[in-house]
Amino acid sequence: MSTFDKVKQQAQQWTGKAKEAAGRVGGNEDMRNAGKRDRLEGETKETGQQAKDKAAGAVENAKERFRGRGGSR
Template structure:
């Protein structure tokens, strides 16, 4: 996994966490769900990169 990919995934995860927290505080379920989705996407990308790294 390149450093650039790690940074992008971490940023997406942090963005998702912020959206989820903001959604919880404001009672905005859509924003909360969007944040959870962003975190899931970041996790999937990280897992895919780890698989690639394992085969190198």
């Protein structure tokens, strides 16, 4: 995951948390729900990016193992 993407996703989560808190304090259910939506969207994007990075790493490891086996024959 690039640093920029990680910061962007975390900023979205923090913004969502702030909106949730403001909505809770102010009694504004719409703002609270919007904050929850932003926070969850940021968390989902971060989790998806981590899974993507992990899969890419697994593919690269498999390629390296395959190359290693091919060279030793």
